[in-house]
Amino acid sequence: MQVTLPDGSVREYAAGTTALEVARDISAKLAREALAARVDGEVWDLTRPLPEQCRLELLTFADEGGRLAYRHTAAHVLAQAVKHLFPGTRLGIGPAITDGFYYDFDSEHKFTPEDLNAIEAEMQRIIKADLPLERQEISRDEALEIFRQLNEPYKIELINDLPEGVPISTYRQGDFLDLCAGPHLPSTGYLKAIKLTSLAGAYWRGSEANPMLQRIYGTAFPKAKDLEDYLHRLEEAKKRDHRRLGAQLGLFSLHEEGPGFPFFHPKGMIIRNELEQFWREEHRKAGYLEIRTPVILSRSLWEQSGHWDHYRENMYFTRIDEADYAIKPMNCPGAILVYKTEQHSYRDLPLRLAELGLVHRHEKSGVLHGLMRVRAFTQDDAHIFMLPSQITAEIQGVIDLVDRFYRLFGFKYHVELSTRPDNAMGSDEIWETATGALRQALEAKGMPYVVNEGDGAFYGPKIDFHLEDSLGRTWQCGTIQLDFLMPEKFDLHYIGEDGQRHRPVMIHRVVFGSIERFIGILIEHYGGAFPVWLAPVQVRVLPITDRHNDYAFKVREELVRAGIRAEVNDRNDKIGYKIRTAQLEQIPYMLVVGDKEATEGTVAVRERRAGDTGSVPLRAFIDRVTGEIRRRE
Secondary structure, three states, X not given: OEEEOOOOOEEEOOOOOEHHHHHHHHOHHHHHHOOEEEEOOEEEOOOOEOOOEEEEEEEOOOOHHHHHHHHHHHHHHHHHHHHHHOOOOEEOOOOEEOOEXXXXXXXXXXXXXXXXXXXXXXXXXXHHOOOEOEEEEEOHHHHHHHHHHOOOHHHHHHHHHOOOOOOEEEEEEOOEEXXXXXXXXXXHHHOOEEEEEEEEEEEHHHOOOOOXXXXXXXXXXXXXXXXXXXXXXXXXXXXXXXXXXXXHOOOEEOOOOOOOOOEEOHHHHHHHHHHHHHHHHHHHXXXXXXXXOOOXXXXXXXXXXXXXXXXXXXXXXXXXXXXXXEEOOOOHHHHHHHHHOOOOEHHHOOEEEEEEEEEEOOOOHHHOEOOOEOOEEEEEEEEEEEOHXXXXXXXXXXXXXXXXXXXXXXXXXXXXXXXXXXXXXXXHHHHHHHHHHHHHHHHHOOOOOEEEOOOOEOOEOEEEEEEEOOOXXXXXXXXEEEEOHXXXXXXXXXXXXXXOEEOOEEEEEEXXXXXXXXXXXXXXXXXXXXXXXXXXXXXXXXXXXXXXXXXHHHXXXXXXXXXXXXXXXXXXXXXXXXXXXXXXXXXXXXXXXXXXXXXXXXXXXXXXXXXXXXXXXXXXXXXXXXXXXXXXX
């Protein structure tokens, strides 16, 4: 058999050789670190015999395929441990996820945080036993019989729902057997550092009509140090949870009367308004024109756009004058109607229409999460109508705009190119043209990217921007979607140089994405310690005693006149307590004023991070802070 390696070299082996044996042949280090194999593009177990001719890539924990196999095996060990400790528990599913794994259980026993310690100890015993994971492909009838005998109704349901012709496989480790497509590690002993992190409820297969199962979350790493670092980040993330900080800092609230519909408080509105003002300034500079379109539009419009067929389950509806209407989940049809109100020449294009548009999407109650997942949010949308010859330049212009935004907030980011999904509209040729245009723009910019197969919008491929916050977590925010289909569906045209009607091309794009979600990300990114330009209160003046209140309010008046958001804490508290309170509220600057400051016209400056930085003339302080605000620091 011939095996082609990533460097193009070809090696010959005896028939039935496994990827693990190839790894040992290459180097002892690679054999120790390899966790799975990519065989002709598909991720396999290391112990599975290779085909006669194949392309082989050996995957370690540094590769996504290797990490998923590692954590998927940990999920099976978790399930085995639960079955040992709580006989009669029935199994749901147990996939690997981005930062770990989970398994869903149907058990008469109500799991508690204390149970996690016992389960974890049993997992360690299973790992120490170094049980091999043995894969076996079986027929549908065999699979059904096996899981009937094991009294696993959820597995039986999964088997019955598998399409005909799909291979059915099981994995066994010791006394534990599971229905699973794999891949997995060669044995449980490959697992090193594991930790069960939390409990949650989860409806079977995500449907509220199904039973509620108990979900146990965990994570796993090859090195204890990596696990420690991850757990530290988790603790830091809890401290920065935007829901907790949002309440603590008085930014927003969530109420049962409006699930998924956040309420912004005055301080939260300051942050929101500053973001929107920055957005408007940058878009004016970049040649965008701002529009606003209605929240409710007719059913016929959504049928014409394709949303009725492809997005109806996420939409809200109403009736007006005996006709059907929908509350908009997206802004694009409204922008198209604005485009159609005038006849356009090729000289008018590109036409860049921007909108801070309020949209509503029906999300299931179980996935709602603070500002991160809501049912009503404002998208910082824009729709660019352009000539086909302008595609590359316009995409590059959006990339530059996104880069300016993210750099301001200190975000690193990476880019993914998302291709045609299963529910796509339009022909293969249109999709190939659109995807090629996005690829060309990225390559012309010299921007590295990865391909995310099948994750495009139903009307076109897209470029997604995944930003990285201060804790190393990634968030998908900005997107650029190239669309040849909507202009055709709505019969858009422009008059070309030849005096004939031609079809424009559209770009749909966002930078913040959802304003609400972006604010949630910023709260956690900064830990509530917003930069001066965004801080709801930029300066708090702290009189040492009541007799210094008059001077404190004079200082505040000067600050406000200069455009600085300032307030006075004139409560009858000791100055140390006032300082601690301001620090807890993450106020960037505290100005302590007493007899000396009142006499000299100065302020004693305390910074949020640096502490006491000494006394300065009030005018000098104002010049410094207004400069920081102007530069958005």
